[in-house]
Amino acid sequence: MPRDHRPSTSVRVLLAEDHGMHGGLALRLGMEPDIEVVAQVATGDRVVAEALSVRPDVALLDLELPVRDGPDVAAELRAECPDCKVLILTTSARPGALDRAMNAGAAGFLVKDGPVGELAEAIRQVLRGETVIDPALAAASRTDTDTGTGAASRTGTGN
Template sequence: MSDRIRLLLVDDQALVRGAMGALLGLEPDLKVVGEAADGGAAEAEAARLRPDVCLMDIQMAGVDGIAATVAVRAASPATRVLIVTTFARAGYLRSAMDAGAAGFIVKDAPPAELAAAVRRVHAGARVVDPALAAESLFDGANPLTEREQQVLRLSAGGAPVAAIAREVFLSPGTVRNYLSTSIGKTGAANRVQAARIAREKGWI
């Protein structure tokens, strides 16, 4: 079929890409035309292949799926991006939609549901996991500013305040202030817990 929906698969795990490609390849109207293991490669492949739909993972080394969604949409504006991830988090859903994704489903969805989501996204519809959509309504938007997210992300790895300050070109006192407000906004007891809560909600 010449009118098959052309797909680009983006996931940092080769086994996942292979399994997803094998399942979608069984559908008579779908065709996998390319793969990428990270966000940077996804942008290049989108520009080269101009796929109809890009199935995008979120957590990848280097350029993550949110930033890659923006890059793919810029490189190939006609390409629709469908997020397919293990991380069913309301914060990720909001970030993905803000980045221009047309859909968001979890990897444990049945193969038929995944194929149906691809078709709906290609047809111009928006597809969102129903449970996650409901959760996002109650969870609210990400309360952390860009700087708070940055500092909390670095803090999650256990880096001392002085090291974080050097990394982001701020004074240690300013970093402490950002950590303090982040702790308050997440309702955490300390910065480690704040980073964990923020990560669970998809805010960082």
């Protein structure tokens, strides 16, 4: 997609997704005037090196990337590229996944097949310093905890 229609302050996004959707997701995100997908990778072991090369503002990481999963990669990415915000994408809540993602330094936890407009807005929100957690994923995570606390205390937006 040509850069000439984008503002000079477009958000640079790295997309790490292995299910063949990333081409479609990259195209759909690229339709947003302020978002530019600058790199795409299909395995977790390639994320950090690619991020060091392209310096994205936001990395979208599939929860279940091959070789290294999203939370594992997120922790290293936050250490190596501290200015890069991380959003973990998933198809469904798995026990402990929300806590693992947030403890690894992710700024958000979202459904990957949701509307692209919601994902684009989540990207903008994390750049403003907000935490974005899909309410359905947060609710599913709460049902997986014995105490009803933990992940539930981090839902919504804010730091």
